[in-house]
Amino acid sequence: MKIAVEGCAHGELETIYDTLQYLEQKEGFKIDLLLCCGDFQASRNEADLRCMAVPPKYSNICSFYKYYTGLKTAPILTIFIGGNHEASNYLQELPYGGWVAPNIYYLGYAGVVNVAGLRIGGLSGIYKGQDYMKGHFEAPPYSDSSKRSVYHIRNLEVFRLKQLSQTLNVFLSHDWPSGVWEYGDKAQLIRFKPFFEDDINRGHLGSKPTQELLNFLKPDYFFSAHLHCKFAAVVPHECGKVTKFLALDKCLPKRRFLQVVDIPHDANLKTEICYDLEWLTILRLTNHLLSVKNVTNYLPGAHGNERWCFTPNEEEKSFTLNQFGDLVVPNNFEKTSEGYCGHKTKNFTQPEPVCNSQTVSFCNKLLIDDPLSLIINLSTNSVIDDSNVSKTPRKLVLPQPVNESESFEEFFSAEVTETEIEAPVEEQLNSSKTFKRRNASIYQK
Template identity: 70%
Template sequence: MKIAVEGCAHGDLEKIYDSIYVTEQTEGIKVDLLVCCGDFQSSRNEDDLMCMAVPPKYQRICTFYKYYSGELLAPVLTIFIGGNHEASNYLQELPYGGWVAPNIYYLGYAGVINIGDLRIAGISGIYKSADYMKGHFEKPPYSEQSKRSIYHIRNLEVFRLKQLSEKIDIMLSHDWPSDVYKYGNVEQLLKKKPHFKIDIEKGVLGSKPSSDLMYHLKPSYWFSAHLHCKYSAIVKHQDDSVTRFLSLDKCLPKRNFLEIIDFPHDNSKLQLSYDLEWLTILYLTNHLLCVENRFTFMPEAGDNESSLNETVQIVMRYYNAIYFIYDLFTIKV
């Protein structure tokens, strides 16, 4: 299974798909899946552009609208998360994820899906401490402030992702986990991006919640973007498992914005399916959702609500039993 990993799309879908096609023709391969690490810019029209928190010179319609309208069809199944340059009004309609166009799927504020036997998780947006503990209060018409706060990650999504117990193969985030740079070639990074030195010294390069998730979930791969450079690292966990980190650039000529990675799989049909454990977690944490502009607190270790794993497993066994009985009945019929 060959997966194309893309950094910041910035709406240039046609260029990205063209680059994949050229790679396929040059190397004699077939790409099965494209994952985009934020700043996707699913802008359909001028109204969407007005909901992007970017300077006017960056309010370009680009090419997503062609796939939304049906003028073009995405040639490869595409999965993406949100970044900080998004048509937030459109993506807010799909907080739990969904299809934004044929063959193009958004993971929502946070989400987990399966492609064949590959399990992919993601969290949208970037980290800002001032909004991290707030509810999802933003709604149209957006103010200049809410156009920005809407793409700031919240503690609810991080809490939900931390309830996952089954193995994650690929994790997507827009900004980097905060200390992942330590596990790569820092000298080379600072040669390309010398201004990162100040953020590193201040301890503000990247996202602390994403770093917590990386150490907690220990995914096989973690893909990011946002900082507009290619950077790789290998994170070794205490249990000897490894997370391979890769960040890619934005879609521009002569930039490292695309990487093809080969993943082993069990030859099952490569189609998108919803993840039962994630759906169970969403159901069991629905009461924690807040849509007000106030601080919200997630259950802490030791609280009755913080130990959801056992309940999640019970509910999953219940649904699996139903599916098993349904399959038996279907075969008899």
């Protein structure tokens, strides 16, 4: 399966798709799946822009709304995670994932899905220590503070991901894992980004929780963005396995923001998104740990008196499957807000929170809670206590594995079918220049 991996999209969805289609025509192959590593900026309208933490000069509607409203259709199945520049109000409607537009799927705060035999996981947001152990308390309209804290990762999602026992083929994060630079060309990275050296020396570059996930999950491929540069590394694990790490730049001319990787898959399966049974079961078993309060959310550990390991057994997974039913993600996208009308308005207000029918249906089937629904309920209560979050699952009422024989050298060699695009803008796409081989494995415009 040919998978295009994109760094920070920054709302340039139309440009990304145009680039991929140009590449398909030029190189004579078909891209099966697009993975985006955050800062997707799924802004449907100007009200969404008020919920995005960016300076005013970057508060642009860009092109996502065209795919949301149906003016255009995404030509490639797309899966993305959130970063630190997002229409957070929209993404909060889908905490466990869902369609933000036809053929464009968000993984949620954290998630695992299956596509044609490939197991793909991801974690949205960036790490900030002051919010890591809090609940998901934010909801629109946001304050200046909560507009930023809403995209900070939480210990619950990392805890849930660390319950996984089955191999992941691909993992996505917006933050880099801390320490990953030790397994690539660190000197070149510092030459390209000199100000990284001080952060590296102080241990401030990257995310410790993401590093924990890299070492625990040991995925075949790990893709990141956020730091706006390309960096490759091969991370060894004690078990003898390796993870191929790649970070990519943002979508701008002459920037290394896109890579195409060929990963073996099950050719007998459709290229469609399916829920992951182990992940669904983990969500169900840990629902009582969900917090929507702006206080420290402690999670169980090995020395406590309650269950702390939620890696599901076969009986628990069987119960989930019987309860949930078909694992194919339904095409149940439904607009929850009007799309951009094509001209600027004087809409400077943030919208009220909206419950998304996709999330309501998902939670009802799995018997878990929707964080946003809980917050909406809590907003009518004068007293907030633990009784507002169920301690047992309840029903909502609100409306092929990678080829291990491949060597390190092959990962960076001509034999690996990886293609890099640096410049996506229309005038470059229409240029008479052709792709030229820059080195053994990389093409550039």
